[in-house]
Amino acid sequence: MAEHNPSAIHFTALPVTSADVEAAAVRLAGIARCTPVVTSRTVNERTNAQVFLKCENFQRTGSFKFRGAYNALAQLSEEQASRGVLTYSSGNHAQAIALSGQLLGIHTTIIMPDDAPVVKQAATRGYGAEVILYNRQETTREALAQSLVDRRGLTLIPPYDHPHVIAGQGTSALELFQEVGSLNLLLVCCGGGGLLSGCALAAKTLSPNCRVIGVEPERADDATRSFHSKTLHTTNNPDTIADGARTPCLGNITFPLVLHYVDDMVTVSEEAIRTTMFFLWERLKIVVEPTGALAAAALLSGVVKEPGARIGVIISGGNVDIRQICKL
Template sequence: MTNSKQKWGGCVGDYTLSYKDVEQAQTRLRMVAHRTPLSLSRTFSDRTGAAIYLKMENMQKTGAFKIRGAFNKIAALSSRQRAKGVITASAGNHAQGVALAAQHFGIPATVVMPARAPESKVSATQGYGAQVVLTGDNYDEAYVAALALSLQQGSTFVHAFDDPDVIAGQGTIGMEIMEDLPTVEDIVVPVGGGGLISGIALAVKQLWPHVRVIGVQPAGSDAAYRSWHSGSLQHIEHPHSVADGLSVKTPGQLTFAMMRKFVDDFVLVSDKEIEQTMCLMLERSKVLTEGAGAAALAALLSERLHLQGHRVAVVVSGGNVDLTRVSGLTAQFAGVK
């Protein structure tokens, strides 16, 4: 159980999260989200000396894990709150997760994106029925605009990671891993703002405290890594990484508290290691993944983690990547062993 005061996304208060919250989220998601495979990879097991099981959230609806948290958040709202709609700020997977969840409930959704957001992401989000507002030069400016619109409209802001219901939704991944592989010893998770690893760690540590939960972050976007190691929230003004889904200036207050309590270790990987892993996953396992989705496995392949002889679950968080980007990477790393 964890308790922390949250002051993000229009929510202020003391929140206590426990395994029961994740169980409730699992019930809500049962007929909505896919139960994604946890697949043993002989190729990557041989390369690392560990038994590597890939949790394939790249096969989730919308192509990433975000639907879990977004749907659970919206499902937890009262009918009056849902009637007023939801709003979020995102130019990535969270935008599509919120849009699809809102579509399921038949409620209005607004997604605020930076003015120069890729047209492919704008159209994908609109395809799920959301209204897209383009404003600001970056995510942070879009975030401020979304909070202002939320207050004006009376709609509920759905934070991408620093929200108890969102965290509980992401925690269902941890439950599935433990149900499918009760003998797992380590779970390796990519980290941006910390919602995914906080939820997984919450679910796992409540009943299986011996299982190690390990975070992985890009070296150029390491606010959560710095925060976890220093014991205080750290801020990065200009995070940068090929794993754009992990490029966050600072983790949330709630997620920071949970990571400090539940996460066992935290390592960094380089962009080159992430890109090489993306290519290896496509070439050797026929798995298409985005940079964020490849980060956790990159930590093992690059020997940032030494887990030889262990049973290891590796979270492949998403697969939404521009195919022209993949083409460039495969040419760059052709022949890499």
């Protein structure tokens, strides 16, 4: 595990504003789904709180990622769009970029690890993207992406460390607050911090007294360590079932945003992730992937407790490889 000097991060530059999130919402109107907010008497009783679950598993491509991907691609210049775009992703951002490219007539190339869930690989190809697989043990996706950008002249749209992506992701929390009003607490999963930083920005704008807590797997706790130490930590391909949280670290854009807008970071065990995922399947009748259950896991496992509070929880996605889940 490595550390980076925080002086390399431009903490004074916060390139995403509430106006950017609001503009993204306008851009996404009629394109992205306004996903449902689900409540559960059982969840409320277990937590002694009023809980609102924002179900991004019902978003197009099955996760919140479509919001940021479409917002980014829709702002490309004509010349950039004609050359095509490139990204790297374990699955959800891949599908989101692929569908966004299909809708906007932009060719998309996606770098995916060869161990990415088969269902996510198939869906990405199904949206018309060119998929390039790589071995995590032999190279990094960033190095492979840079070589392709240099050779083909593609525009790179990274999965989280991009202002237009972050602004798009923030619209999920924007919708939540517009529907349910002010909250005491918002729980958001964290991989590279795009969803967390975008949602935290929206929360502090619409409900300034709302505390925002990011949630990671215990086995992939780089963002939590970074948050508490104020120094950027990295981790290499952590062994967690929450594949969307296997990102190596927060980004140059997301790290300052997380430090500025997020109130706390916590971690949850693999068992808590599994238990919560199956609870949501069985009791709420919604299909949620492991990463999508992270925020709920912090609440339902008791890592976060706030009796009597109004609590928002972002369910980030539902792209499940059934064959892999059955092994759990």
